[in-house]
Amino acid sequence: MSSLAVIGRLEKDAHTRIIDVDTDFTMDQVVEACLAPAVGYQARHPKPGAMLRVRPTTDTDDADPFPRSMTVAEARLRHFQQIDIYVSDD
Amino acid sequence: MPLLERSAWYDIARDTNWTPKYVEVDELFPPDQSDPYGIPVAEWETFDEPYKVSYREYVSVQREKDAGAYSVKAALARSSYYEDADPAYLSMLKLHYGAIALSEYAACQSDARMTRFSKAPGMRNMATFGMLDELRHGQIQLYFPHQLVSLDRQFDWAHQAHHSKNWAAIAGRHALDDVMMTRDAVTTSVMLNFAFETGLTNIQMIGLSADAANMGDFTFSNLITSIQSDEARHAQIGTPVLEIMVRNGRKAEAQQAVDIAFWRIHRIFAILTGIPMDYWIPLEKRDRSFKEYMTEFVGEQFERQLLDLGLERPWYWDIFLEDVETHHHCQAAATWAWRNTLWWNPTGNVGPRERAWLEEKYPGWNDTFGMYWDVMIENIRAGHPEKSEAVGMPAMCNMCQIPISNKGGTVWQARAYQLEYEGRLYSFCSTVCKWIFELEPSRYKTFNTIADRMYNGEISPNTPESILQYMGSGVISQGGRDAHDLAWVRAYDEPGATPRLVAGS
Numbered sequence: 187m188s189s190l191a192v193i194g195r196l197e198k199d200a201h202t203r204i205i206d207v208d209t210d211f212t213m214d215q216v217v218e219a220c221l222a223p224a225v226g227y228q229a230r231h232p233k234p235g236a237m238l239r240v241r242p243t244t245d246t247d248d249a250d251p252f253p254r255s256m257t258v259a260e261a262r263l264r265h266f267q268q269i270d271i272y273v274s275d276d
Numbered sequence: 277m278p279l280l281e282r283s284a285w286y287d288i289a290r291d292t293n294w295t296p297k298y299v300e301v302d303e304l305f306p307p308d309q310s311d312p313y314g315i316p317v318a319e320w321e322t323f324d325e326p327y328k329v330s331y332r333e334y335v336s337v338q339r340e341k342d343a344g345a346y347s348v349k350a351a352l353a354r355s356s357y358y359e360d361a362d363p364a365y366l367s368m369l370k371l372h373y374g375a376i377a378l379s380e381y382a383a384c385q386s387d388a389r390m391t392r393f394s395k396a397p398g399m400r401n402m403a404t405f406g407m408l409d410e411l412r413h414g415q416i417q418l419y420f421p422h423q424l425v426s427l428d429r430q431f432d433w434a435h436q437a438h439h440s441k442n443w444a445a446i447a448g449r450h451a452l453d454d455v456m457m458t459r460d461a462v463t464t465s466v467m468l469n470f471a472f473e474t475g476l477t478n479i480q481m482i483g484l485s486a487d488a489a490n491m492g493d494f495t496f497s498n499l500i501t502s503i504q505s506d507e508a509r510h511a512q513i514g515t516p517v518l519e520i521m522v523r524n525g526r527k528a529e530a531q532q533a534v535d536i537a538f539w540r541i542h543r544i545f546a547i548l549t550g551i552p553m554d555y556w557i558p559l560e561k562r563d564r565s566f567k568e569y570m571t572e573f574v575g576e577q578f579e580r581q582l583l584d585l586g587l588e589r590p591w592y593w594d595i596f597l598e599d600v601e602t603h604h605h606c607q608a609a610a611t612w613a614w615r616n617t618l619w620w621n622p623t624g625n626v627g628p629r630e631r632a633w634l635e636e637k638y639p640g641w642n643d644t645f646g647m648y649w650d651v652m653i654e655n656i657r658a659g660h661p662e663k664s665e666a667v668g669m670p671a672m673c674n675m676c677q678i679p680i681s682n683k684g685g686t687v688w689q690a691r692a693y694q695l696e697y698e699g700r701l702y703s704f705c706s707t708v709c710k711w712i713f714e715l716e717p718s719r720y721k722t723f724n725t726i727a728d729r730m731y732n733g734e735i736s737p738n739t740p741e742s743i744l745q746y747m748g749s750g751v752i753s754q755g756g757r758d759a760h761d762l763a764w765v766r767a768y769d770e771p772g773a774t775p776r777l778v779a780g781s
Contacts, residue, residue, distance in 0.1 A: 191731055193671045193680075193692055193703060200606055200648050200684030202671040202692050202703075204727055223668030226655075228613055228648050229684065243691060265731070266671075266701050268692050 323396035373434035380414035406510030467537035470514030550604030618756030627767030675709035
C-alpha cells in the first residue's frame with residue numbers, strides 16, 4: 187500500500203480538489219475520500235441518496251466508470267490524474 | 277539664457293545610434309536580448325515616440341504630481357481615515373499594495389532592458405522615462421502602506437509579498453516573470469507596454485480609483501490616478517513597436533506575444549480588481565461591476581486598438597469574455613473559503629441584497645456561484661463557522677498558479693485540462709493556459725505549483741500548519757479571516773430576507 191494524490195472532480199462542485207488515496211482503495215473508497223473535503227463545506231452531495239461512481243475525466247464526460255471494487259492500483263491511476271465523481275444512473 | 281524649443285533639438289538629441297567599431301552589432305545588441313526577429317536597424321530608427329518629453333519637463337511635471345499625492349496623503353492621515361475605514365476596504369488596499377508595489381520595481385527592470393537593448397533610439401528614450409516612472413511607482417506604493425503597518429501588520433506584505441512563497445504571490449510572480457522579466461526587449465515591450473499596460477492597467481487604476489473616491493479615500497484614488505497617467509504615457513512604447521513588427525512581416529509573432537501576455541495578466545487582475553469591485557466595496561459605494569468595466573475598457577477600447585494596429589482579437593476572445601463573468605466569482609468564493617492562506621482579510625459580504633445585485637449584473641449567479649456560498653452560509657447560521665473554512669487543497673493550474681475552478685451547480689464546468697509532457701502530468705485551468713504551455717514547454721515545465729511542492733518534499737511535513745508557515749501565513753503577519761467577522765451573515769435573519777435564493781436548493 188502506498189499513497190497517491192489524484193485530482194477529484196465532484197459533480198456540481200466548483201473546484202477540482204487534490205485527494206489523497208491509498209493504492210489499495212476501492213473506487214467506492216475513492217468516492218468517500220473525494221466527498222470528505224467538499225460536501226458539507228462548500229458543496230452539496232450532487233444527488234443525495236444516489237450512487238456515485240468514478241471514471242477517468244475526458245473531454246466528453248462519457249468514459250465508462252471503473253468497477254466499484256477495482257482498486258486504485260488496478261485502475262493504474264497516476265499522480266495528479268483527474269477523475270470524475272459523478273451520479274450514476276445505474 | 278534663452279532656451280531652444282524642444283522640437284528644435286529633440287530628434288538630434290535622442291538619435292543616439294552609432295556604428296560600432298570595436299564589437300560586432302550582435303555583441304552590442306545580442307539578438308536573444310535585443311531583437312530575435314532580425315528587423316533591420318533602419319526600421320527601428322523609424323520608431324517615433326507618440327509622446328515626447330524632455331528630462332527637464334519630466335522632472336517638473338512628475339515632481340508636481342507626486343507632491344499632490346503626498347499632500348492628499350498627509351491631509352487624510354490627519355483625519356484618522358484609516359483607523360475608521362471599513363475593514364473590507366482596507367483589505368483591498370492590502371491586496372493592491374502586496375501585489376503591485378514590488379511589481380513596479382520589476383517593471384522598472386523591464387524598462388531598463390528596453391533602455392539598454394532596444395535598437396530603436398526613440399524606444400530607448402521613452403523606456404528611460406518609463407523606467408523612472410516605475411521606480412517612482414514602486415517607491416510611492418511602498419511608502420504609503422508603510423505608515424499603515426503600525427495599524428495592521430498585514431500591510432507589511434506590501435514589501436514582503438514578492439519575496440514570499442504565498443500562493444497568490446507565486447501566481448503574480450510567475451505571470452510577471454513570463455511577461456516582463458524573461459524575454460527580449462521587443463517582445464517585452466509588446467507584452468508589457470501594449471498587452472499589459474495598454475490593455476489592462478486601466479481596469480485596476482481607473483476602476484478602483486472611482487471606488488476609492490466613493491469610499492472617501494482620496495489618498496489612494498489620487499495616487500493610482502496619478503500612476504495611471506504615467507502608465508498611459510509609457511504604455512505607448514508598445515504601439516510603434518507593433519507597427520514596426522507588422523510592417524516587417526512579424527505580425528504572427530506580435531499577435532502571439534499579445535495573446536500570451538493579455539491572458540496571463542487578465543487572470544491575475546480579475547482577482548486583484550474583480551473581487552474588490554463586486555464583493556468588498558459596499559453596495560451603495562460601487563461604481564460599476566467588474567464586467568461593466570471590462571466591457572468598456574477592455575472589450576471595446578483594447579479591441580479597437582488591436583484592430584487599428586492590424587492585429588486581431590486573441591483567438592480565445594470568447595473564452596476570455598466567459599472568463600470575465602466566471603473567474604473572479606470562483607476565486608472570490610475560493611479565497612474566502614481558504615482565507616487563512618491570504619495576507620488580507622476578505623469579506624464574504626454576500627447577503628440577500630448583495631446577491632440580488634450579483635444576480636442582476638451576472639444573470640445565473642445564484643444557480644452557480646451562489647450554491648457554493650449557500651453551503652458556507654448555512655454552516656455559519658447553524659453555529660458552525662469553522663465549517664465555512666475549506667479543508668484540503670484545490671488543484672492548481674501549472675500555468676497561472678491559481679486554483680482550478682469554474683462554474684459549479686447544474687452547468688458544472690469545473691475541470692482541469694491535462695497534458696502529459698516528458699512523463700509528467702500537467703494540469704491547467706483552461707485551454708488558454710494549456711495552449712501557452714504547449715507553445716514553449718521548456719520555459720514552464722520545471723516550475724512547481726504549491727500543490728506540487730506538497731508532494732515533492734519541498735513542503736515537509738505535508739500538513740496544513742507547515743503549508744501555511746511555508747506561505748508566510750502566521751509568520752509575516754496573521755493569515756486572513758473574514759473582514760467583518762461574519763456580521764454580513766446576520767442579514768439573512770432580517771424580516772423578509774430570502775435565506776436561500778438558489779433554485780432547487
